[in-house]
Every structure is written in C-alpha cells, then in structure tokens.
Amino acid sequence: MDCFWSTWALLKEGGRPSPVGGFYSRLQTSTDSLLHHILLAMASSLMSLVSDDSRYQKAFQLFLERSSEHQCMRDFIHNMLPDILASIGNGKSHLNVIGVGSGAGEIDLEMLSELRLKHPGVTVDNEVVEPSSTQLHNYKVLVSQKPGLDYIKFNWNQMTATEFEENWKVKKMTKKADFIHMIQMLYYVKDPGATMSFFQSLLDKNGKLLIILVSGESGWEKLWRTYRNQLCNTEISQCVTTADIKSFLDSKALSYQSYELPSQMDITECFTDGDEKGELLLDFLTEVLDFSKTASSELKAGVLELLRHPDCSVESNGKVIFNNNLGVIVIDQLT
Numbered sequence: 172m173d174c175f176w177s178t179w180a181l182l183k184e185g186g187r188p189s190p191v192g193g194f195y196s197r198l199q200t201s202t203d204s205l206l207h208h209i210l211l212a213m214a215s216s217l218m219s220l221v222s223d224d225s226r227y228q229k230a231f232q233l234f235l236e237r238s239s240e241h242q243c244m245r246d247f248i249h250n251m252l253p254d255i256l257a258s259i260g261n262g263k264s265h266l267n268v269i270g271v272g273s274g275a276g277e278i279d280l281e282m283l284s285e286l287r288l289k290h291p292g293v294t295v296d297n298e299v300v301e302p303s304s305t306q307l308h309n310y311k312v313l314v315s316q317k318p319g320l321d322y323i324k325f326n327w328n329q330m331t332a333t334e335f336e337e338n339w340k341v342k343k344m345t346k347k348a349d350f351i352h353m354i355q356m357l358y359y360v361k362d363p364g365a366t367m368s369f370f371q372s373l374l375d376k377n378g379k380l381l382i383i384l385v386s387g388e389s390g391w392e393k394l395w396r397t398y399r400n401q402l403c404n405t406e407i408s409q410c411v412t413t414a415d416i417k418s419f420l421d422s423k424a425l426s427y428q429s430y431e432l433p434s435q436m437d438i439t440e441c442f443t444d445g446d447e448k449g450e451l452l453l454d455f456l457t458e459v460l461d462f463s464k465t466a467s468s469e470l471k472a473g474v475l476e477l478l479r480h481p482d483c484s485v486e487s488n489g490k491v492i493f494n495n496n497l498g499v500i501v502i503d504q505l506t
C-alpha cells in the first residue's frame with residue numbers, strides 16, 4: 172500500500188514527492204478522474220476516502236447532518252471559548268488569526284465573532300489554510316453573504332498545513348499569531364506532533380493554539396484501536412485522538428488545558444444493506460473509499476459489529492447512536 176501511494180503521489184506531482192494532502196484537492200480534472208480509476212483498478216488494497224475530494228465532501232456533509240458535531244463545537248465556542256479568547260492579544264488593537272483546515276468556515280466565523288465581542292474595535296488578519304478548492308470556495312461564499320465582517324482581512328491559502336509551513340519558512344516570515352486553530356484536521360498531516368510544534372512556534376505573547384479532534388473516549392478511538400491497520404492509510408490519514416496529543420504534550424512536559432465535548436452521531440442507516448447514505452457514512456467512519464464495495468466481507472462484518480457494540484454506540488428507539496465525543500486542547504506560547 173505504501174508503495175502504491177508513493178507511486179500515486181509521484182504521478183500526481185509530476186515526479187515531485189510531496190505531502191499527500193496536496194494532491195487530493197486537485198482530483199477534479201477528467202485526467203485525474205481517469206488516473207484515479209486506473210489506479211483504483213490496479214490497487215489491491217483499500218483506497219483512502221480523502222483521495223476522492225468530491226466523495227469526501229459529500230460524506231463530510233452527511234456526517235454533519237447526522238451528528239451533533241458542529242452543535243457541540245458551537246456550545247463550546249459560546250460557553251468556554253470567550254474566556255480563552257479574553258486572555259489573548261496583550262491589549263493590541265490588531266490581532267492575527269490562523270485557521271488550519273477551516274473547511275467551509277462556519278465554525279471559524281463563529282469563533283471570530285466571539286473574538287470581536289471580547290476585543291471590541293480590533294481589526295483581524297485571518298490566514299485561512301485549506302487545501303480543498305471546494306471548501307475554500309464555500310468559505311468565500313459564506314463570507315460574502317455575512318454582513319459585518321469588515322474588521323477581518325481574509326488571506327486565502329489554498330494549500331496543506333505542511334505547504335503553508337514550507338512557504339512560511341521560505342519567505343522567512345516573522346509575523347506572529349494571537350490565535351491559531353486546527354479543528355478536526357490533524358488526521359491529515361504526516362506528523363501531527365511536528366505540525367503542532369510549528370504552529371505553536373508562531374504564537375505571540377499570550378497567544379493560544381486550539382486543537383479539536385475526536386476524544387480518546389469516543390467510539391472512533393475504539394474503532395481505530397481495533398481496525399487501525401486494516402483501515403487507516405498511515406501515509407494519508409492518522410488515527411489520532413486528543414489522548415495521543417495529550418501523551419505527546421506530556422512527554423515534552425508542555426502544559427495545556429483540555430475539555431471534553433459530548434457529541435453523538437446517528438449511524439442507523441449503516442445497518443441497512445445497500446442504503447446509499449449508510450454506505451457514505453460507512454466511508455466516513457472507516458475513511459475508506461467505497462468501503463462496502465471494496466472491503467472483504469470479514470472486515471465489513473467485523474466493523475459493523477464493532478460499530479453497534481456498546482464500546483462504540485448506544486441503541487435506543489431503533490436508532491444506533493455512535494459516540495462522537497470530541498476533545499479540545501488549548502496550548503500556550505512556548506516559554
């Protein structure tokens with residue numbers, strides 16, 4: 172599989188090895204689609220869902236509809252985040268923010284409005300780092316439709332976190348950031364610890380780095396712990412939870428604050444054979460493209476059994492509700 176992915180990355184990048192996240196956003200031309208199908212046929216192993224941006228985006232949208240993912244983030248943003256934001260900035264009238272893996276920006280804009288409430292009158296420079304052209308487009312549309320954002324200057328960076336880091340270093344940038352967030356994106360970098368450390372190094376005095384990932388107590392953790400080797404393509408996505416991030420920070424004796432956000436996902440449709448939405452949700456859960464069609468029947472049966480096991484889900488009123496709990500970690504500037 173590793174060999175397959177390197178070949179794929181080399182073909183996509185015209186011989187230049189590069190972070191895998193950089194190519195999937197370009198899977199949109201017909202040549203790409205042809206190549207995709209040829210390689211799909213050649214591949215004997217499972218393909219990662221993120222290699223097909225269009226299906227990934229569809230699966231992600233459905234996941235948002237079937238889960239309390241964004242609602243639990245909103246609760247956190249309105250109830251807990253304001254105090255965290257109040258402590259940043261050191262009295263400055265201009266704040267620098269970086270959003271990494273912002274998606275369509277819904278959550279980013281909510282955080283920015285809380286930031287403004289805590290720091291009335293500030294202006295904000297907002298770097299958006301997002302490799303998917305579709306998501307970046309959606310974010311721009313959202314900004315154009317929402318009034319009252321004049322205090323924010325948006326800088327759009329259609330690239331991966333690693334590409335952003337490389338650019339930053341090449342340009343010898345000295346700008347510091349007051350608030351950096353990485354929400355549900357550290358799965359997609361090769362080395363989450365290194366990415367975290369780089370962004371932490373950009374923090375200004377009193378700056379905060381906010382990370383949200385699935386919690387070590389979630390159904391995701393149980394699913395990954397059992398099927399990690401058969402499901403996760405380590406080149407392209409990491410099965411990382413906030414428990415892993417905490418171990419990393421503890422091993423470096425770095426301090427942080429952490430919060431648990433209860434969240435649920437209705438996965439009932441996954442158990443109806445041939446259900447289109449159920450299959451899309453299964454792709455999202457396993458991060459495997461066309462999981463139902465390409466996984467062995469043993470793997471499929473095993474995953475389905477685990478998904479409805481009490482370790483992962485609760486069943487009530489004919490619904491199977493998967494534990495989608497999230498973890499939040501807030502890191503200060505390195506002193």
Ligand code: SAH
Pocket residue numbers: 192193231271272273274275278300301302303306330331332333353354355356359360
């Ligand atoms: N933060 C948003 C989106 C999360 S989905 C939210 O919580 O709603 C993960 C996002 O990370 C996607 O938009 C995806 O395009 C982006 N992403 C994937 N690989 C990435 C990488 N290597 N660097 C930065 N962002 C990445």
